[in-house]
Amino acid sequence: MAFSGIGPETINGRLAMLGFVAAVGAELSTGEPVLQQWAQEPFLIFATFALIIAGSLVPFLQGNKNKETVGPWSPSAELLNGRAAMIGFASLLILEAINGRALL
Secondary structure, eight states: OOTTSHHHHHHHHHHHHHHHHHHHHHHHHHOOOHHHHHHHOHHHHHHHHHHHHHHHHHHHHTTOOSOOOBTTBOHHHHHHHHHHHHHHHHHHHHHHHHHTSOOO
16 A cells, blocks of 8 residues: 555545544534644544554455445545545634634
């Protein structure tokens, strides 16, 4: 698996989707910005991300190329959603840095 292959983008997309949904959900429930959330629970965040990475790497290392479509879930939809989540998460961080407070 090369750094420019489908694996890294898929894994980064999955992490971005998880991070974006978790950050927005926690922000809505607590009113705290993303970096404050990160500072309060760094171990749990790292542990969750490590489990997602491990769960994503195992099929790639076993030779699964992630080309299977199941209903509305397809590799191209996952890549598109992952890219949107990357942009959303980066935008959330930038807007919070500009405003100096939680966005939502």
